[in-house]
Structure formats: C-alpha cells, structure tokens
Amino acid sequence: MRIDLDGECTVAVARVLRDLFLDALARGEPTQVSFARLAGADLSFFELLLAVREAFARKGVGLELVPDLPGHLAFAAEWTGLARLCPEGGGPKAAADRSRGRTS
C-alpha cells in the first residue's frame, strides 16, 4: 500500500491522518508513505509519524517513509528526529545548515 500525502498536514487534519494510518496498520500490508507533495506540516504531523513508525514496528508491519520531503520542511524533520525523510545528499539539509550555522 502506498500513501501519498499532500497539502497541509497540520493539527487541523491530525485525527484524519491518524485514522488513515490506523487503517493501513489494520490491513497488515507493507506500507509506503511519500511526502513529496506536502505543502506544509507542523509538529503534530511529525510526532504522529513517529508514533506511526513505532506502531508499525510493534505489529511487525513494514513501513517505508520515502525520503522525499520537500526542502522547506527539512528543518522540522531534523528537529523531530526524522532527518531520514530528507532526500539523500542533503540538498535542503545542507542549505539549511549553511544558512543557520548548524554543526551537524
């Protein structure tokens, strides 16, 4: 199963998103989640992703979070421990690093 998230993933749709992932988990199929078309996201979204990842792992259901997060969300991903969502090579990450003087 593949889930392509798009638009604004904020607290306004947080419950809907949780139910979406619950359904996917209930189906027991390996699930792939893409973020390429995300316009925006807040802390509730990234924390939900962490909870989803744990829930899938607990049930032994495969979950692939595709590293295609748009660059403007790289900071949020990194600061919530989800830096892997950013594309390999760290284009946005590196840009963010350069602009903010990050150490790692």
Place this chain on the structure above:
Amino acid sequence: MTEHDPVRTFLDEARDLLAKLEEALLALHADPGDVHSVARVFRNLHTIKGSGAMFGFTEIARFTHDLETAFDRVRSGDLPLTRELVDLTLQAKDHLQALLLADPSGGGLSAASDALLARFAHVLKEAGTTSGQAREHEPKPAGEPGDGGASGRPETFWIRYRPAPDTFTTGCDPLGLMEELASLGQHAVVYHPGPDEPLEAYDPETPHGFWDVVLNTDQGLSAVRGVFLFVDDGQAVRVEKIGDGRPRTGDLETLAGIARDHAGEPEALPGLLRAFLQEKLAMRKAGGAAPPPSAASSIRVDSSRLDKLVNMVGEMVILQSRLSQAVNQALDRGGLARIAEDLERLTDEMRDNALGLRMLPIGTVYGSLRRLVHDVGASLRKDVEFVAEGGDTELDKTVIDRLKDPLVHILRNSLDHGVEPPDERARAGKPSRGTVRLWAGHAGGEVVIRVSDDGRGLDPEKIRRKAQASGLLAPDAAPDRRELLGLIFEPGFSTAEKVSDLSGRGVGMDVVKRAIDGLRGSVDIESEPGRGTTLSIRLPLTLAIIDGFCVVIGRDSYIVPLAALRGFQERSAGTDKKTVDVVERMGRMLPCVNLRELFGVAGPAPDYERVVVAEVDGVEVGLAVDRVVGRQQAVIKSLDEIYKNVNFISGTTINGDGSISLILDVPRLLDFAASRTGNAEAPNR
C-alpha cells in the same frame, strides 16, 4: 566515603564556594554598589546549585535556585539590592552550610528551606513593587556574561522546551520557535519523543515530546528567553547558561549526547553539561600558552598526606644528622662527606617543599572573621568596620586551624568591650563607626598578627582593683603597666561589669593565651584608655621543623632557634652567679640569663662561658651557656602533657645520636630577663 569520593570533593568545593559567597556578601554589605561582588555572589550560587544537582544534593539545588534567580535579577538591574536581601542571603548561606551536613534530600531541613524561601519571596515581592521607584543602585557589570543583554561574547546555553498541552489550540508553532532559536547561533539538538502508546490511544492534537538544545550564541540570555516570550508559563521552558567561550563543533554534539543520555535528570543535567564544557576548556587552556606568572595556582591536598610527608621529612632530617656523625668515624671520610652533603641538600629541599605544602594564607580565615564581626556588631547594635590586612601572609595549616578560635575570642572581646556604642563614641568625639583592624605579617622569622580596635581601651587601675579583689594581685604588689595589662590573661579574670552572651564570663583571654602558647607563640597586649587596644600574637612559621643552633650546658644540649640568633660572646664564668645579670655588647648593656643557674644544672662549670645573643622584636638578650656546638635542624616534637608547665622550653628534638635536645623558648627567656634584671632570684621551674 573513600579518599577519592567525588561527593567529598563536592562537599569540599561547596564549602569553599560558600566561604567565597560569604566574602562577597559581606563586601556587598559594606558597598552595595559593588557590581563585581554581585557577580561573584551570582556565580557562586550558580555553581553550588549546578554541582549540588550533579551530585544528587537535590535540596541544595532546589533551595539555591531561587537565590540564584534573585541575584540574576540584581545583576541585570531588575531588582534593587537591599541590605535586607544581603542579610537574608547570609542566612541562606548558613542554611546551605547546614544542608551540606544533612541528607542530600534535605533530611529534616526542608521546612527550614521553605521558611527561608518564603522570606525571600516576600523580599522579592516587596522589592518588585518599589523597583524603578527607589532603587538603591542598579548594578550592571559591563560585559558580564549572561547579564540579560547581548553580551557580545559567546556563551553556551542549555534550553529545554516542552510544549504545553494546549500548544496547538492556542495557535503556537513550536517548530517555528525552534527555528528562531536555531538562528541565534551554533547549536546541537536532541528531540525526545513522547512515551510509547498504542496508535488507537494516541492523541495527535497535543504535543508529546520535548527538546534539549545546546546553543552557542553571542546574543545573550535575553535573546534566548525572547524566543519563548509568549509560551513560557514557568513550566514549558528552562534556560541555563552552561559556559563561556566558543566550544568546538564536536563539543556541542557531545553535549547534546549527554542531554540525550540524561534526559530524565533535568536537575542534574545542567551541572553535567557545565562540567563537560569546563573540563574541555580547561584541557585546552592547559595545552595552550602557559598561564601568566601572576596567576596563583592551588591544589587541594589531603592534609593527612601532608602530615605524613612532613613526618617523613622529619625522619630524613634525623637520618642526615646521623650520617653526618658517622662521617667522623668512617675510613673513607671524603666519600661519606659527599653523601652527607648531598643528603643535606636534598633534605633542605624536601623540607622547604614539604613545609610549603602545608602553608596557607591566613586570609583563608578572614572571610569567617568578617562575618563574625558583621553578626556580632549587628547583635550589639554597634557600627563596626572590619579592616583585614596581610591576608597573603602564609602560616602552617595546623597553626591556622588552631588560630581560629583565639581570633574569634579576641574579636568578640573587641566588639563587646572595646568598641563603644555609637552614642558613647559620639560623646567621646569619635566617629560613630568603630574600627577593628586585623593585620598579619612577617617579623624576625615569625608571623605577627595584630588585632586592634579604636574603642575605649583598658583601664589599668580597674584591672588592678579587680586583680586585687580576686586575689590575683597582692595588695602591696607594684606591677608595672605591662604586667598589669598582662593580668587579663589570667584564668578567671574579667573587667566586664555584666555578662553578655558574647564575653565577660571570665573565660576567654586565658583560653586565648593557652591556645597561643600551645602553638609555641606568644600574645601581648597594649592599650590606651579611650584610644583602643592592640593584641599582638607572635607565631612560628611552622610547627614542624626549625633551623636551630645547638648549645650545651653540663651534659645537656639545647637548641636556640636560628631566627632569633644574633651572635656569640665569651666571658669569664666568675663565682658569684646570678640567674640574670648583664653583659656588655657593642657598648650596650644587655640582660643575660645564666641558663646553668636557671635550670639548676649540676656539675663543674667551665672557666669561660659562652653568651648567645638572641633577639625578639628588636630587643636583645644574652643566654649564658657552657659551650656552643653548631647549626642543627630541629624536628620539633611537642612536650608531653606532663611537661607542659615546664618554663622556658618550647619543645624537644631528637639528635643524630638519638639523644634529646630541648628547644629554648627565647621570647619567654627575654621576658624573664627583662623583668628580673639585677635580681638573682631564680624562678620556679
């Protein structure tokens, strides 16, 4: 606790910090505008809190937190520094001292902590209402790190942000805040997700995790706090400065790692981070350029180890002495002599080094004495300035330890009986503020400590009447002024007309004298009625080893401390011997004590005797002996309790052949000679 117990190290350091805290508070008491002392108070509180938390002294960390906050506000000019606040902080310092002895969780002292904190809260509240209206001063040290404004100097902060449960409903954007925070400087972050829970039960509309951020910035504390201006409800955000300077790139990551590993210990975490950073900076500093020569370094050494080392040196001195004697009996005298010379050189070096380890500046006790004067002055409603000078004068640690109580007695007496109340001083034409001065310095191989006040002084006639009434002085006795004043050191003597809780109970000055005698020292008093009193204490530099000169009377040998030695003369022994007579030296007549007579030494006297000229405080005295032997290092062994009343002997030493020499108490011999010149009566031994 083991020898290297970190808790013991913490306790030792905390006591040092509390002493420094007290010193700074007393400086503020004298000068509330002293911004450097404000900064010192804050730094000491800050360190006590941090290290207390690190070592599990949770009550100390809790109690100190509010104090630190108060002085942080004083530093930033947000809170006026009142005398009430200083006095309360002094009480808080005493409470912290008690907490160091209590269970780390506070034991039964938590209630006392709360009571003091409540008083703090009251003072802060009062101050808050007057802030901006009647500030006594507004200290703001220029460039002081963490002073709230942009310091312009890099500082490292630890920030913990735990978004409140209603964060999303209030429209707050925690990630936006984090981004703003990150823009302030170099940083490393660790995000702690919320607890695991089934996805079905997961509430996606409340925040679950929190952040620990280590940020190095030159924007100052206020910029950091400013990020959280609208979300800091007192619970959500915690900011602690953990160091100055600019750490290396990897250091911030390591700090974040420490935050990750100790996330559940928020009280201990700042201390851990601070310790790591300090260690790193210290290591780099140590590896860099040598410190400037003026920078004094110190080391904490277990005093039992020092005592052991000094004992070993003592034994080595004895061994060297034996070897020197063996030279005279050996065949290969040249070889043995070289060994003896080498050993002597080594012994001298070891002695100086070992004794240096035990030397401490007397200023280490000035802080507590300053506090004593402050407290006693306040309780007596006397305005007293305490002037302490010569704090860098070094003394043997043992001497300093044993000197504290006598100094406390002397200062209490000065405050209670010496310095007059302000109205009495005004009537006497004196400034209303009295002065008690403590001076320390070197004189003639000894350390001299003077405690003087500008109070009412001692009345010799009053002393005479008291002494006669109490039977200390015969009705027909005619003591000179010095002897009269010296009577205050007699047991049970007091001129105080009423007993206070401080002094005047007839105990005190005799205790002082006994304590000083026990240190092989002497105490003297000078006083002018209406002008004040000065007590002078003379002490040996060390209690362990002295350079001496060996002299012989009959079959016994004695040591004259080299520091007092001025020369030798020879004279015909004569037959009509007095215990004290006179000897001519360079056109002057000196009193001369015939030690053979004084000590009742039996056996034939030589036809010609040697006179050892010694000096104490600029006054010379002759000491007649049978013969002089030579220089000798004397490892001092105290006299046993049963010999403590033996006059004119301050200790013993073991010679190279295992025999014993007695060390002459030159100041007492001089006093005796001065009082008995022309009198052949021998004193009781």
